[in-house]
Amino acid sequence: MPTWGEIIKEFQTPPNTPDTVRRKYLTNLTNHTGRDVILYSTKWTDPAGTSPDVISITEEDIQGFMEVVNGLRRTQLDLIIHSPGGSPAATEAIVKYLRKKFTDIRIIVPQGAMSAGTMLACAGNRIVMGKHSFLGPIDPQFILPYVQGTNRVVPAQAILDQFELAKKECLDNKNLGPWLPILTQYGPGLLIECQNALDLSKKLVKDWLKQYMFNGVPRAAHKANHVAKHLAAHQDHKSHSRHLDRDDCRKLGLVVDDLETDQVLQDQVLSVFHAATLTFNFSPVAKIIENHNGKAFIKLAGRPVQPIVQQRPPAQPQPPPTPPQQPTP
Numbered sequence: 001m002p003t004w005g006e007i008i009k010e011f012q013t014p015p016n017t018p019d020t021v022r023r024k025y026l027t028n029l030t031n032h033t034g035r036d037v038i039l040y041s042t043k044w045t046d047p048a049g050t051s052p053d054v055i056s057i058t059e060e061d062i063q064g065f066m067e068v069v070n071g072l073r074r075t076q077l078d079l080i081i082h083s084p085g086g087s088p089a090a091t092e093a094i095v096k097y098l099r100k101k102f103t104d105i106r107i108i109v110p111q112g113a114m115s116a117g118t119m120l121a122c123a124g125n126r127i128v129m130g131k132h133s134f135l136g137p138i139d140p141q142f143i144l145p146y147v148q149g150t151n152r153v154v155p156a157q158a159i160l161d162q163f164e165l166a167k168k169e170c171l172d173n174k175n176l177g178p179w180l181p182i183l184t185q186y187g188p189g190l191l192i193e194c195q196n197a198l199d200l201s202k203k204l205v206k207d208w209l210k211q212y213m214f215n216g217v218p219r220a221a222h223k224a225n226h227v228a229k230h231l232a233a234h235q236d237h238k239s240h241s242r243h244l245d246r247d248d249c250r251k252l253g254l255v256v257d258d259l260e261t262d263q264v265l266q267d268q269v270l271s272v273f274h275a276a277t278l279t280f281n282f283s284p285v286a287k288i289i290e291n292h293n294g295k296a297f298i299k300l301a302g303r304p305v306q307p308i309v310q311q312r313p314p315a316q317p318q319p320p321p322t323p324p325q326q327p328t329p
Contacts, residue, residue: 007274011282018282022275023294029268030292035076035106037292038068039272043280043301044084045111050301054286057086057116062093064289064297069101071293077102079124080272085115088140088201095123095208105212108259109133110273115141115240118231119201122254123208125215129246130259130266137242138205139234140197142190156194157234163191202228213255227253 107124
């Protein structure tokens with residue numbers, strides 16, 4: 001496996017570009033596995049100056065997956081995910097779309113797939129994780145107004161728990177004064193929205209696990225419900241950013257393979273991941289959805305409206321260099 005520094009040297013050696021280097025390793029990966037490969041990677045571990053919407057799973061990503069699925073001929077897919085999460089509804093749409101094309105989806109997590117990224121991982125037949133790989137809780141988060149026009153992200157379960165606490169404490173009238181400023185933040189329907197969001201996250205993960213990862217497993221429905229319930233339990237995890245390593249995931253019941261078992265697979269996956277990460281460092285790119293044939297849907301941090309689509313003919317193993325993308329002033 002090339003080191004971080006060696007991949008940087010590749011980037012800087014003409015006629016190479018970040019695009020050609022990254023695509024070379026994607027091609028190497030599919031040549032090793034004999035499976036179609038799609039990379040879904042974002043700049044979320046170094047998001048300075050990048051809007052959260054750009055690096056999250058959004059409805060726009062459907063366009064990206066439509067672009068990169070077009071032309072793929074196999075029914076087996078390796079989906080490499082590096083994501084902080086995003087919209088459960090958009091994640092559901094992505095899963096439905098991919099499952100119409102692929103019967104066997106292996107999710108590869110080179111570092112992290114959190115929140116809705118974890119939900120997406122649970123729609124795979126199995127998950128491949130390294131010692132350094134993590135999933136996370138799937139409990140929904142809400143953005144609520146805070147002091148002086150600022151916002152804060154609050155777990156849906158924490159909102160429900162706080163309201164239950166308020167009901168108990170406000171039975172004593174002397175506690176009404178301290179609670180009133182807090183309770184005024186609860187807009188119409190917020191509690192119902194919180195409960196619905198929790199129910200949706202658990203239902204999606206439960207259904208996907210039962211249909212795909214646990215298909216044919218005894219007591220699949222019970223097992224899927226147990227996993228979904230635990231992943232959504234804010235009371236257990238205490239933090240939405242809690243990292244669950246592969247041992248935690250196995251104890252929970254998920255089907256997890258060790259990335260290190262196949263050394264060539266590990267080398268190729270990490271080379272793709274490092275090349276994608278360095279692409280974020282060397283350019284204004286914030287999100288990459290790309291297949292092993294060179295079709296890509298690339299989102300720039302400085303251009304939140306329209307992504308850039310880059311493509312090379314599948315017959316060319318080494319595409320011609322493309323100029324680096326620059327954000328519009």
